[in-house]
Amino acid sequence: xxxxxVLQALLSRFGLDPLRWHCVAFGTGLIxxxxxLKDRDGSIKYILQKVNHQVFKRPQDIxxxxxxxxxxxxxxHPDYLFVHPLxxxxxxxxxxxxxxxxxxxxxxxxxxxxxxxxxxAAQSFARFSHLLSDLDPSRLRETLPHFHDLSRRxxxxxxxxxxxxxxxxxxxxxxxxxxxxxxxxxxxxxxxLRIIHHDTKISNILFDRQDKALCVIDLxxxxxxxxxxxxxxxxxTYLPPVSEEEQDLDAVCVRPEYFRAIVAGYxxxxxxxxxxxxxxxxxxxxxxxxxxxxxxxxxDFLSGDVYYGTRYPGHNLARARNQICLLKxxxxxxxxxxxxxxxxxxxxx
Ligand code: GN1
Ligand code: MG
Numbered sequence: 082x083x084x085x086x087v088l089q090a091l092l093s094r095f096g097l098d099p100l101r102w103h104c105v106a107f108g109t110g111l112i113x114x115x116x117x118l119k120d121r122d123g124s125i126k127y128i129l130q131k132v133n134h135q136v137f138k139r140p141q142d143i144x145x146x147x148x149x150x151x152x153x154x155x156x157x158h159p160d161y162l163f164v165h166p167l168x169x170x171x172x173x174x175x176x177x178x179x180x181x182x183x184x185x186x187x188x189x190x191x192x193x194x195x196x197x198x199x200x201x202a203a204q205s206f207a208r209f210s211h212l213l214s215d216l217d218p219s220r221l222r223e224t225l226p227h228f229h230d231l232s233r234r235x236x237x238x239x240x241x242x243x244x245x246x247x248x249x250x251x252x253x254x255x256x257x258x259x260x261x262x263x264x265x266x267x268x269x270x271x272x273x274l275r276i277i278h279h280d281t282k283i284s285n286i287l288f289d290r291q292d293k294a295l296c297v298i299d300l301x302x303x304x305x306x307x308x309x310x311x312x313x314x315x316x317x318t319y320l321p322p323v324s325e326e327e328q329d330l331d332a333v334c335v336r337p338e339y340f341r342a343i344v345a346g347y348x349x350x351x352x353x354x355x356x357x358x359x360x361x362x363x364x365x366x367x368x369x370x371x372x373x374x375x376x377x378x379x380x381d382f383l384s385g386d387v388y389y390g391t392r393y394p395g396h397n398l399a400r401a402r403n404q405i406c407l408l409k410x411x412x413x414x415x416x417x418x419x420x421x422x423x424x425x426x427x428x429x430x
Pocket of ligand 1: 109111112113127136280302325
């Protein structure tokens with residue numbers, strides 16, 4: 082938790098009376114730390130976030146992107162709810178904090194328990210990219226260079242092996258065809274770089290009490306990328322009934338009705354904005370993101386857990402096993418997914 086003197090100094094910097102606000106840790110993110118600021122009556126008014134500057138080496142690039150996006154949206158789509166930070170501050174030891182307004186009546190979900198929630202989230206992430214489609218992606222900074230660069234992730238994985246073998250390593254090596262598949266797609270002009278979110282887990286959507294999506298949040302990784310990152314991360318995190326933390330692999334499976342909801346919601350939010358080549362990549366989107374997350378967890382395990390926080394020995398190995406199991410389950414459901422796609426898509430896949 083917070084050193085009280087650091088917290089007091091920080092709140093004063095943001096123009097808040099340190100004696101008035103009660104600061105409580107919030108959320109389950111693996112990278113940044115988040116707190117809510119409660120007023121004396123217990124109501125939440127602000128969100129305070131510390132950006133992990135080991136990961137985000139240039140937090141000012143996040144600010145640059147958010148300013149650019151905020152201006153664009155307020156000019157062209159003034160009704161769009163965009164939660165802009167109220168302020169940011171770097172402490173003398175380099176920690177970077179941001180203060181956000183709490184959106185009244187909003188709540189976040191940690192798990193997707195109804196397909197309607199998946200639809201709402203997918204529609205919101207798609208709408209966000211769609212409304213930004215007339216902003217040149219190259220004007221944004223890459224807040225995390227090579228973040229979803231699968232070739233780079235594979236190289237890092239390969240370098241971490243140092244001659245070791247295991248069933249997990251062999252599985253990921255056997256599926257390295259996904260790396261070349263993405264490189265091939267990237268060569269096509271019909272597979273455009275877009276401004277996308279890059280972290281579409283359900284807790285990055287604010288919902289109202291009726292489970293209608295209000296807006297997307299956690300915009301640190303908004304930067305140029307491919308739509309398959311956003312769709313794929315929704316598949317990775319909404320299709321299974323359990324999270325990547327689940328160690329009971331029998332519980333890791335995919336739920337086709339959530340696949341339908343993601344695809345339908347995303348198409349609705351994009352309003353016809355995807356190219357025909359993109360429309361054919363919904364299955365690859367899921368494979369790509371689940372595979373990359375398995376690579377990232379296993380690489381971190383093999384490298385001594387330097388990136389993801391762990392709570393027990395072998396935690397990152399367990400997460401990698403979970404994702405490998407999810408990828409197997411995803412691929413085993415290809416037939417059902419194809420049927421759904423043939424109903425929803427205007428093109429044949
Ligand atoms: C990290 O911290 P969190 O949960 O928002 C990671 C994502 C991973 C996710 C896996 C900047 O996100 O890419 O998918 O963990 N974010 C970063 O849980 O590495
Ligand atoms: Mg995040």
